[in-house]
Amino acid sequence: MLLLGLAFLGLFWWYPLIKTFLLGFKLAGLGHPDEPWIGLENYKELFTTPVFGRVILNTLYLAVVIVPAQIVLGLAVSAVLNRTRLDIVQRVGILSFYTPYILPIVAIGILWKFLYHPSRFGIFNFFLSKLGIGVLRWLEDPKLALTSVAIMRIWQRAGYVILIYLAGLQSIPKIFYEAADIDGATGWQKFRKITLPLLSSTTLFVVVTTTISAFMTFESIYVMTLTAQGGRGGPANATNVMLFYVFNNAFENNRMGYASAAATILFLMILGVTLLQFRYIRQRFEY
Amino acid sequence: MNVKKISAGEVLLFTFFLILLILYIFPLYWMFSSSFKTAREITRIPPTWRPMDFSVEGYIKVWEPIFARFFLNSIIYAGGSVLVALFTSSLIGFVIIIYPSKLGTVLSWSAICLIMIPFTILIIPLYLLLVRLHLLNSYLGMIAPRIVYPFGIFFMQLAVRNIPRDLVDAAKIDGCRPLGIYWRITVPLLKTSIATLATLEFVWRWNELLWPLIVASTERLFPITVGLASLVDPYFIEMDQYLAACVMVVTPIIVMFLFLQRFFVKGIAITGMK
Amino acid sequence: MKKTGLLLIVMLLIASLMAMAGAQQEGSKAPGEKVSLLAWWTVRKPIMEFSKEEVKKFETEHPNIQVELMGMPEDALQQKLIGATKANIGPDVVYIDENIVKVMYNAGVLQSIPADVYTEAEILKMYGPKAKMSKIDGKYYGFPNGDMAAVLYYNIDFLRSNGFSPNDIPDTWREFIPLAQKMTDLANDIQGFPIRGREASMWNALLFQNEGFLFRNEKEAMFAGKAGEESFQFLLDIYKKYKVSSRTSLSANEAFGQGKAPFIYNWTWFIGTLETNFSDINFSTRVLPTPDGTPPFGSYGPSYGLFVSSTEAKKQPAAWEFWKFVTSPDFQLGWSMLRGLIPARLEAHKPEIFGKSPYRALAEAVANGVSYSFYPDAVGNLILGTMVDEIMEGAPIRDTMQRIQDEVDAYLAKHSDDCWIYGKEWYDKNK
DSSP: OHHHHHHHHIIIIIHHHHHHHHHTTBOOSTTOTTOOBOTTHHHHHHHHOHHHHHHHHHHHHHHHHHHHHHHHHHHHHHHHHHHOOOHHHHHHHHHHHHHHHHSOHHHHHHHHHHHTOSSTTSHHHHHHHHTTSOOOOTTTSTTTHHHHHHHHHHHHHHHHHHHHHHHHHHTSOHHHHHHHHHTTOOHHHHIIIIIHHHTHHHHHHHHHHHHHHHHTOOHHHHHHTOBTTTBSSOSTTTTOOHHHHHHIIIIISOOHHHHHHHHHHHHHHHHHHHHHHHHHHHHHHHO | OOOOOOOHHHHHHHHHHHHHHHHHHHHHHHHHHHHTSOHHHHTOSSOOSSOSSOOOHHHHHHOOHHHHHHHHHHHHHHHHHHHHHHHHHHHHHHHHHHSOOHHHHHHHHHHHHHHTSOGGGGHHHHHHHHHHTTOTTSHHHHHGGGSSOHHHHHHHHHHHHTSOHHHHHHHHHTTOOHHHHIIIIIHHHTHHHHHHHHHHHHHHHHHOOHHHHHHOOSGGGOOHHHHHHHHOOTTOOOHHHHHHHHHHHHHHHHHHHHHHHHHHHHHHHHHTTO | OHHHHHHHHHHHHHHHHHHHHHHHHHHHSOSTTOEEEEEEEEOOHHHHHHHHHHHHHHHHHOTTEEEEEEEEOHHHHHHHHHHHHHTTOOOSEEEOOGGGHHHHHHTTOOOOOOTTTOOHHHHHHHHOGGGGGGOBTTBOOOOOSEEEEEEEEEEHHHHHHTTOOGGGOOSBHHHHHHHHHHTOBGGGTBOSSOOTTOHHHHHHHHHHHTTOOSEEETTEEOOSSHHHHHHHHHHHHHHHTSOOSOTTSOOHHHHHHTTOOSEEEEETTHHHHHHHHOTTOOEEEEOOOBSSSOSOOSEEEEEOOEEEOOOOTTTHHHHHHHHHHHTSHHHHHHHHHHHTOEESSGGGOOHHHHTSTTTHHHHHHHHTSEEOOBOOHHHHIIIIIIIHHHHHTTOOHHHHHHHHHHHHHHHHHHHGGGOBOOOHHHHHHHO
């Protein structure tokens, strides 16, 4: 049993992982069964293609926008949910905030493409024009498109963060707050001095998982940015992110070696974030 | 009953919270209500807050017999993956903890190392592997990489560790065989853990796009996510139909969520601890 | 010891998986003499429904052949087809988009037409001299179903209610724009000539109208020039100067389908969409206006195509039998009407159908157009995606065009095999 488990783990996890590294140095694809070695060619091309620079920046941008927004939203909402004395509010709150998270991004993406419609029946533009701000070309303006995707992701995933924070909050012993009450601390002081520090490991976890999930953005790009002539990832590569770039090169252009090199870089980015987490944890334990 | 006065700040906070809540569920409301509008009403300016000319035209136009197949495929893919993954995870977790061995430790560490690696990173070699094994465009090919599930193994180890050892030892003395112990003692005790993991896994697999998109070559094997994605054309003009399709896809999950809420919430709390 | 054991298990595992896969394939074969064919088809609903009906006829004529039509989204085809063929689960007959015919040929997916199916003399009789354009490295693999081109769609009722008739539509852009302006009311979401979502395609048509070309030859692009620049300026003017289209309103196709625009530019496949989805729109088509009212009206191109891709020698005769059926004049006629094509099969080119609205304009556009080139999405996304997006957003026209042209040239230097280019040099020689 163990051997079998190990074999499967090897075949479907370790082998592909190692193979991804190796393919990065090869010319691979369907129709190249011999997979000749080409050294650093793929990496050289990656770092000289202007589009790839854009892709990395886009990916980082998504993380930079999504992570703080989710943490603020998650903390705020979970704090309110935790304080409420009415069970029904908590349940309805959890239900409505959590629902988007469990729905397929494919469906959510189609819905948001509709909400983002550049015309005034697009509901966001309708509100904006009512407020006198004027209309936006959410997914069609290259300066705005990625942010639009990020907003959708924040909305979609916040429920997860809220639940994790809620679990974290509920594990804080009441006694801390009672002590603070005696000292006459205000609500904000209590939040800053007690809640935040005690939630720091939860926050770290949220930062890491949210960053990774932002790095792995794919479905929303695939569904929301399809246009007739530009394909996906547009306009003008404004929403071309790592995983989409990997997918596009591997499975649309049949450049599996090149795509594997890109996948390796994505893997290193994720590994970096994960290691950062471990390092931080160790530091905290040390002092 | 607490009769402490509610401060103005608190009222403000809750009002704000309520507004946020309404804003939050608005997109979903908009999807349901727009799906019952005619194509013409959807593009009306200003928008109508509820369907004025109630119509199910979008549903009728978009429905094709192949949709039933898409749902079936999703059930096979998500269900199959979950069943297999949970069986192997719990069995491996059980063996590692109850019958400690060097191999078990290796396996355990090997799984832990893999937890942080997103599956999607590995799709290129996996795809090439499936081509070579002639498993492309088959259920087996779709499910195969899910046969073992590193996080499941890790999670089940934790769960098995919490089982009182006395029970297991007593069974051993009674001459119960390992599989017997697994089936009669471990599984019943792990019911909640298994159900929790199963619920989450199922929804993740149900919602997954990339892997089935690559493995399924033809419509006959598309799960609902791939089917839905391929429905949308680049001009995005048949919005009534798309929204109707979205509602059809989303409704079963929402219903499932309402019934199994307990497991969902608990699952997040547990995976959050990992 | 442990290591060999592990190896053994892995091997066993692979063997069992392969056996299972093999068993699955075995199961899909029909028993006895009957041959079952798998055809990857277009997902377009009307064509699919038409084809299913026709296949029933074919099956009664050939009781020993069974055909399954399977819808394949076009954007997924490229990736799926090579993989499936390599894994021996590919289709026997396949519908392939023109952009990737060469890619599929290079990947060895396509089967050439054997002499016992059709000889070259027969082919030339069936398709005319144009058939030679389908030759790849001296062999025939398949043919376009027909030619397609872009035309101007107009809403007859819309024109009438504004006091105009279809005869009032001018032949030059200079006169056309004021007419569109008269019918524009952006405050009420009415656009005289919406182009959103069609900019790239229209730039391409304008380029040829302005006597420009996308490519010089197989190795060189040549769109960065005066013609390309003028075409972009015109598109930008439509939004900014003439204001007959808005970027924050309905897209071209939506607006026309909803009856909120008198005119749009589109290819002729849209005829089918209008008839199935927006049947209440009373529309017709005519050739596009041009800068001076004379041809060329833009580019036209063959729309490919049905091919045999069967890897099993046993199935190939049946596959060719079915291929003959779907390239027969009757089938091609039905397909062409639904897809908005002038049929390539000469016998299917019925004047009583294609001489009349809404196809007449197409015939005229094809007869007076410049033939189109085909290239994989990698190039298409550069030219019609990135370049058009950037320039429409205000990037400097000349520099952006030059930059993209250099990138295209770099791609062609490596992958010109995957492209099927009829450049200016070819056109001048063969016109």
